[in-house]
Amino acid sequence: MSEEHDPIIGEISEVKMYNPVTGEDDPIETIDFKGITDIFEHDDIEERRDNGWIVRGFTADVDYRNKRYEVTVAGNQVMGYVKVDDIADFEEGNELLEKMRGAFRDHFGFRY
């Protein structure tokens, strides 16, 4: 079991939102997320979702092997991508990227 090395997603620092009707694309970046585990309970996000916006990506703190990274996962009409910031150790950063890639395909890789 490799359970001891599972990444943990912590606080979310930015949510990328998109309005499918108007084509507007706008991130919500705020310190207000601090302490809110469920971003969907955040007022700004709730309000936008009521108005037809969707969430198309996020940036969050991710703890992995006792180090903290900043990970962005998002997808739009230009690309679907994963970005890992704050890599101090190349091997470990790469491992984390691979885990995020697997999850990206599992959760974002729907066929239509």
Added chain:
Amino acid sequence: MPSYQKDIRRVINEYIRPDSTLATMEGIHSELTGESRDFTRWDDVEKTYLQMEWDGETYHRFLELSREFVEGNTETTSESYFDIVEPEDDLAETVINELSAREASESEDLRVEEGFVYRERDDRVIEGTYYFSTVSIEITAEPDIRRQPTPKSINFRIDPSERLLIVETTYPAHVQKIQSVFNNETAIGVTICGDLTILPGQADKSIISFINEFRDEEDQITHE
């Protein structure tokens, strides 16, 4: 020791803060003091640091760590994903044929490398680089026109068993370039993997299930 305090405040606000997240500051703090702290605002950081006891040694250590964390030592890596939709059969073979048919060579007019370089790894993943150039025009003193090429390259990997193209950059111009080269110049067809704007009804669910995979039970997002 007012002299330390003034400089420390300056380092925090003018050196660390503009280029970093609070996570970076938490990293500096844990290296410096051996204790892990969860800073929620930069004001907290400043207050904590002004109240700490400083001497020449800890002050210099703080400066070293700040430079280490802000200027280097950490890197960013990013990649973008495409599903391979064509061909349906014999993908690995087709990829090798298509890439080798367009192997990098010097273009006639501008004498810059253009095309693919690749190798097949033991695990059958194909690692490649696409070389191309952008061209700008200069008017010389004669006056005459001179075309000035700037060589560029894009690294990618193709995993035939997963039918996945991994582009090793998220720079939009390069991502779009490699996508159009595959789609317009080869028999390999690719589509964006993970475009959440295509199926708006599905997007929030994708985000929630992604986050929940990496969270303990008590921190799960239960919305909807």
